[in-house]
Amino acid sequence: MIDPGERKERMAERFRQIYGRDPQAWRRAPGRVDLMGSHTDYNQGYVMTMTIDRDTWVAAASRPDRRVAICSMNIAGCNEFSLDELKQPLQLPASATDWTSYVAGVAWAMGADGWPVSGFDGLVHSTVPFGSGLSSSAALEMAVAALFEALGGYRVERLRLAQLGQRAENQYVGMNCGILDQFSSVMGQAGSTILLDCRSLSGQIIPMPPDLAVAICDTRLERHLAGTEYSERRAQCEEGARILGGIYPQVRTLRDVSAEMLSRHRADLPEVVYRRCKFIVQEDQRVLELADCLPEGDRARLGELFSASFAGARDLYEISVPAMQAMHAAMSAAPGVVGARQAGAGFGGCLVALVENARADTFAEYVSQAYTRSTGIQPNVYTVQASDGAGRLA
Ligand code: ADP
Ligand code: MG
Numbered sequence: 001m002i003d004p005g006e007r008k009e010r011m012a013e014r015f016r017q018i019y020g021r022d023p024q025a026w027r028r029a030p031g032r033v034d035l036m037g038s039h040t041d042y043n044q045g046y047v048m049t050m051t052i053d054r055d056t057w058v059a060a061a062s063r064p065d066r067r068v069a070i071c072s073m074n075i076a077g078c079n080e081f082s083l084d085e086l087k088q089p090l091q092l093p094a095s096a097t098d099w100t101s102y103v104a105g106v107a108w109a110m111g112a113d114g115w116p117v118s119g120f121d122g123l124v125h126s127t128v129p130f131g132s133g134l135s136s137s138a139a140l141e142m143a144v145a146a147l148f149e150a151l152g153g154y155r156v157e158r159l160r161l162a163q164l165g166q167r168a169e170n171q172y173v174g175m176n177c178g179i180l181d182q183f184s185s186v187m188g189q190a191g192s193t194i195l196l197d198c199r200s201l202s203g204q205i206i207p208m209p210p211d212l213a214v215a216i217c218d219t220r221l222e223r224h225l226a227g228t229e230y231s232e233r234r235a236q237c238e239e240g241a242r243i244l245g246g247i248y249p250q251v252r253t254l255r256d257v258s259a260e261m262l263s264r265h266r267a268d269l270p271e272v273v274y275r276r277c278k279f280i281v282q283e284d285q286r287v288l289e290l291a292d293c294l295p296e297g298d299r300a301r302l303g304e305l306f307s308a309s310f311a312g313a314r315d316l317y318e319i320s321v322p323a324m325q326a327m328h329a330a331m332s333a334a335p336g337v338v339g340a341r342q343a344g345a346g347f348g349g350c351l352v353a354l355v356e357n358a359r360a361d362t363f364a365e366y367v368s369q370a371y372t373r374s375t376g377i378q379p380n381v382y383t384v385q386a387s388d389g390a391g392r393l394a
Contacts, residue, residue, distance in 0.1 A: 239270075330367045
């Protein structure tokens, strides 16, 4: 991992090259990983989420003309736009938009919510990998939102800030994501995970046992779900909730469905919808069980919960791909593993494991070799620590 002092110096140097002056304000926001709870957020269910110590930094110097110039050290192509000409574009698929639309989208969402946004020259640098389910997009949005706060000298209520980031991504970038990523990036706390209730939008801090490490195992297979697969799953969940809501008036989303209700009305649901619902209902339950057993670090229970989540993602929600299965096999056989499951939305990206702290290095070595042997791909395996949410640099 890059040393923070060196990172700051490199960014300042690049900033001076581009803009011919020093940056005045710095803000950061972390990426995140889900320890449990895939696709539960848009069903208003539960997620066990954790920020990671990979984050996005933005360095900026204000300018008086209500224009934003923005460059990234991760992606080519700077952009400049006027804060007075931000128009919400038609809903485009995220793949059709330029990366700077995340920045413009945050400016648009904050401005539309009544917060003063002012112009700046800015430079972004991230250590969150893109498109692998660790929420680089939310980290970018929340770092930029924190920057607008800093430049304007105000502080938006935390949940509101997360919602504005989500609105930027939903309505400006055109990606129909839930609140999970932005919420985590804003609310994170060093050393802890968060049990997020996606209906009440409240989070409960759950401490990580000190003898367990969280390992990210990146398949290095980029996700390809921006469009169809993700919205198809959402639509299937909504269909299930609609049908069950016709039977049980209290059912608004799958959050309100119990395992018992689901099995009793299996025949009322199309087969594929039933399988999708079953996964979500069980996954919600697993999140609550994880919140219960994580602090004591009950190894047997943790292992079962993680395995069941992986199997459900593969067999019921069908968001797995062969490389993710190869990774899971490697992780499950590795020394020190406590539990392994898919993270993020699926179809590539990362898996996540709980690992005995003392054996984290051997775990990583073993997984890398075993995965490369079976797929020919060199993965990225590393441990992460929960970091604080969006704000100043540490
Ligand atoms: P994820 O959020 O899982 O990483 P997304 O597809 O939602 O994947 O977001 C990734 C996109 O966010 C990138 O393709 C890019 O457009 C934008 N992005 C995120 N961080 C940066 C950055 N530091 N510089 C430029 N673009 C970024
Ligand atoms: Mg994203």
